[in-house]
Amino acid sequence: MTTRLRVVVDQLAAPVPGAIGRYTLDLTRALIATTPVDCEVAGIVSSSPPADYERIEAELPGLADLYRTSLARRELAAAWQMGLTTSPGGGIIHSTSLFAPLRKHDRASGNQVVVTVHDTMATTHPESLSTAEGAWRRAMLKRAWKHADAVVVSTHALAGRVGDLHDFGDRIRVISSAARSGLTVPADAERRLEALGLPRAYLMTVGSLEPHRGVGDVLAALGRLGMPELPLAVIGPREWGEQQLANVAEESGLRRGMVQSFDTLSDEDLAVVLGGATAFIAPRHEEGDPATLIEAFSLGTPVIHSDIPEYVETAAGAGLAVAVGVAGEGYVNRLAAAISTVVTDKKIAERLSIAGHDRARAFSWRDSAERVWQLHADL
Known part of the structure; x- marks a missing residue:
């Protein structure tokens, strides 16, 4: 039986992928490259233009499947914030941000949801974000506290700040990032x-x-x-x-x-x-x-x-x-x-x-x- 790890790669379809998009691309490529025996990596993306699906699949060779939700990114973000949709179903889900289907689930049945927190700006510097973005991040972090099986952060310093906001106990895991791929000085x-x-x-x-x-x-x-x-x-x-x-x-x-x-x-x-x-x-x-x-x-x-x-x-x-x-x-x-x-x-x-x-x-x-x-x- 093949175990499938499904990664939320939706940031790759965002209008401006930004730092989280680069993180998503490099981590997912590495997950595919390090796939254990009898495992595979699939992707999850919100409803997007076909060209976005084609680009994501081209950027992530070896992806077993790309699940398309029925809702577009904005609507899906609102639905996941309220826990109003069961899309994309159960299984082992890893999100490279707080954009994840966080809801009550049974881990004993093989369901897992892990999210990634990149900063606590929504609390420490809410003025740096739009009112809507800040409120969404705070709400999703609270949902992660209730429903996530683990929270990935890049440093112990960030782990401490996240832990100060919500008592995640031993669910916080420090997994560092790395330099973006392709960062090589060209000949010219x-x-x-x-x-x-x-x-x-x-x-x-x-x-x-x-x-x-x-x-x-x-x-x-x-x-x-x-x-x-x-x-x-x-x-x-x-x-x-x-x-x-x-x-x-x-x-x-x-x-x-x-x-x-x-x-x-x-x-x-x-x-x-x-x-x-x-x-x-x-x-x-x-x-x-x-x-x-x-x-x-x-x-x-x-x-x-x-x-x-x-x-x-x-x-x-x-x-x-x-x-x-x-x-x-x-x-x-x-x-x-x-x-x-x-x-x-x-x-x-x-x-x-x-x-x-x-x-x-x-x-x-x-x-x-x-x-x-x-x-x-x-x-």
Whole structure:
């Protein structure tokens, strides 16, 4: 008898798959590659255009089946939030997010539902989400507390925050992610950098001008007197509310044109920009995505990061940690000192590059997939 693991891959059909879409793609591919004997992997997706089904099946070769629900994504999300539909039936279900059919079920009959929590932003920073999205996430986390057999998180730090919101007991499992597949510097890296308008030496960060994301702190740090004059590449939106990235940069003391922003980049261009950066800066005050550090490490880029628990746990000393403390001038000054040190001290930069590259080896999608299979076996 063949055991079927059904993965909710609906994020691959979302208008903007985003970080969860990348996670879904890489984890599901690894689950297929590590399928134990007498097991198989199938997918679950909401009602979508046929082209989406074809694309998902092409992106996930080896998928045994792709179950299409009768409801479209928006309607299915509402139905699953209220527990009003039995679609897609029972069996062993693994969701790469909170988007899952969470309802009362009998595990003894072979039914399991495992969900993945990527952050607690709906509670810690609800202003970062739409009112509807925040309410849906909080409601689904509560349903997971009632009905999920296990909850997967990427770090022990996130496990602690999720556990503080609801007492999941021993149902929380820490299974790390890894660098996205395809993050390899292509042969035409120099041409791509030139096309993107970047010089040979520059710094890089990810995020928006929301205060807790820390991009404003990086701008303020680079605007300090005596700082090395390196351009900054920012991957993220150019505006937040009424604030414009270019204006905030100038107000911070940076010359016009010193900040280059990109809404998104292809995997190839991201590898070029991230791999070519003098340093990658992860300045968030809280709720940091560990995958950003892992990707920088994998390309040997020196990493400067805030000392929030997720980053400290992920880096394990391979990056240069900067204490956030009470975010403000003190943090900006410490960030400026760290950036100046990495830019001007080649030995420290080289040590961070080597340490990061070594640390990246601790994370792989194959290992993550094998741990997911073991989790379901344990259940």
